[in-house]
Amino acid sequence: MEQDAEELFTRYGDMIYRIAMSYGNSAQFAEDMVQEVFVRYLKKRPAFETREHEKAWFIRVAVNCCKSTLSSAWFRHVCPLEETGQTAVPFGDEESGVLYELLCTLPAKYRIVLYLRYYEEYQVKEIAGVLGVTPNLVSARLLRAKKLLRQAFFKQNQNQEKEAFRDETGNI
Amino acid sequence: MKQEIYKNMYQQICMTEEQKNSIWRRIQAEQTSLANTVRFRAKFPARAAVCAGVLLVSGMTVLAAGEFSVMDRLAEAMGFFTENTQELTEEQKNVFARYGMALGNEISMAHGTLKFDAALYDGAYLFIPFRYAFHEDAEDFAELKAGTDIRKTSLWNDGTVAGFHEDLVYMDNERMGYRIRQDAKAVTGSLTKFRHEITEDGVLSGSVLLTTNGDRLFTEGDVVEVVRHVRDVEKEEQKEEEIKVLTEFTLEKPVAQSAVALDAADRSALGELGLDIENVTISPLSLQYDGSGTHKDITHTYMEVVLKDGSVVDDMGAGYETAHSAAEQETTVFHARRFFTAPILPEEIAGVRVWNDNAEELWIDVK
Numbered sequence: 001m002e003q004d005a006e007e008l009f010t011r012y013g014d015m016i017y018r019i020a021m022s023y024g025n026s027a028q029f030a031e032d033m034v035q036e037v038f039v040r041y042l043k044k045r046p047a048f049e050t051r052e053h054e055k056a057w058f059i060r061v062a063v064n065c066c067k068s069t070l071s072s073a074w075f076r077h078v079c080p081l082e083e084t085g086q087t088a089v090p091f092g093d094e095e096s097g098v099l100y101e102l103l104c105t106l107p108a109k110y111r112i113v114l115y116l117r118y119y120e121e122y123q124v125k126e127i128a129g130v131l132g133v134t135p136n137l138v139s140a141r142l143l144r145a146k147k148l149l150r151q152a153f154f155k156q157n158q159n160q161e162k163e164a165f166r167d168e169t170g171n172i
Numbered sequence: 173m174k175q176e177i178y179k180n181m182y183q184q185i186c187m188t189e190e191q192k193n194s195i196w197r198r199i200q201a202e203q204t205s206l207a208n209t210v211r212f213r214a215k216f217p218a219r220a221a222v223c224a225g226v227l228l229v230s231g232m233t234v235l236a237a238g239e240f241s242v243m244d245r246l247a248e249a250m251g252f253f254t255e256n257t258q259e260l261t262e263e264q265k266n267v268f269a270r271y272g273m274a275l276g277n278e279i280s281m282a283h284g285t286l287k288f289d290a291a292l293y294d295g296a297y298l299f300i301p302f303r304y305a306f307h308e309d310a311e312d313f314a315e316l317k318a319g320t321d322i323r324k325t326s327l328w329n330d331g332t333v334a335g336f337h338e339d340l341v342y343m344d345n346e347r348m349g350y351r352i353r354q355d356a357k358a359v360t361g362s363l364t365k366f367r368h369e370i371t372e373d374g375v376l377s378g379s380v381l382l383t384t385n386g387d388r389l390f391t392e393g394d395v396v397e398v399v400r401h402v403r404d405v406e407k408e409e410q411k412e413e414e415i416k417v418l419t420e421f422t423l424e425k426p427v428a429q430s431a432v433a434l435d436a437a438d439r440s441a442l443g444e445l446g447l448d449i450e451n452v453t454i455s456p457l458s459l460q461y462d463g464s465g466t467h468k469d470i471t472h473t474y475m476e477v478v479l480k481d482g483s484v485v486d487d488m489g490a491g492y493e494t495a496h497s498a499a500e501q502e503t504t505v506f507h508a509r510r511f512f513t514a515p516i517l518p519e520e521i522a523g524v525r526v527w528n529d530n531a532e533e534l535w536i537d538v539k
Binding site for chain 1: 177178180182185186194471
């Protein structure tokens, strides 16, 4: 039993962590969600037919845990994250850091579809199944997410250009 | 944008070994508790442990006459707890005066003494301000002067306060919990916040908010027990945790609640939003509603109380209890509640606004 859970933790721990980061954008929140998902697993001990089924279960429960927690009274009333010093993701390259910053400007519903599509490589239909929404909505969110990312990217570049032209008095 | 860029970025979002070990230890602790058929379980998420702190203790119901006014203590504690910055009217303060219970419960713990000052409840929520006085012989006690920020003392360690958290949250094989004695029902939710500023020499103050799971609400005459679960980690054959009752107090008069009358049209309109609502209840402290729906509809449909002057009552967000279900499409029974940031008066309520993510909206008159 112990080995079984530990193996699953090794297999899906980081995946749940990434999903939670997509929703909560905080290491502390993501840690709580990893814990909560595995506690649910231990309580329920579902029987999985295939590896895909197993993975989909963990994704679905992670998504539900994140959404429930974010909408709960508890979540909104804890100390600011900066006190724990665990908000930043230490990226090894600038490109990833920039992309992460841009992603953080998007609502969670867009971040999660991008994650499932481009990292987990799920098809639109599969994402719809996992999130409990229609494939059309997933497609729309993917399109919208990419559009918002582009806008955020151009806005950021524009601001940087403006900064470069700003004089000592702050005028452009 | 190329997929490789996404992949590369997401690949770097992962747990460190330290994080993995820490989470795995907590999961193991939960697993052991489950295996031991724990009857009373109070959950302490990592966030609560790291950030705010959790739980408490208590003693006997004694009016601490002359030491503080119950009304003032509750008003001050709730204001801090809910982050309400609006000044309370006399009518709002009267809610505290009328329904507040004075408690004088104290318990001596390893590093300090915990004192419950007062309590206020409405069925769904039980609010208890507390003070924690460090023992004078505690290490670094001299640093704990009134007005000092605890985070600037040597007791502050990565979000926790040495001694305080060990006593009130979690210590090796022990953990704190609450239950209702009458039916040995464990309280299912708790949130504790404490002030970072030391209020008097050697004393941290804060409040705890407790909830049950909705099918058993707090009622007058309930004896609330503060317990410590003890598990001997050396004895593998031990099947049950030892539970020590540290103290208890009896709930007196609850804050008055009233049911919102729902007519057929209201129920039908709520049904179109995906919710089959059984009851909607409002007290000066909270809004509660229960019924059934899919997980998605439950968490994506929102309710708020609107006053006659048009203002919306601020609350601390919704807390939900649902039957266990991982699937969003399954229908499940639920109980939802919202704790207001300040008391409201029944005669000032105009109605309840309900809406969802699809911008569908419904108004329920409160008469």
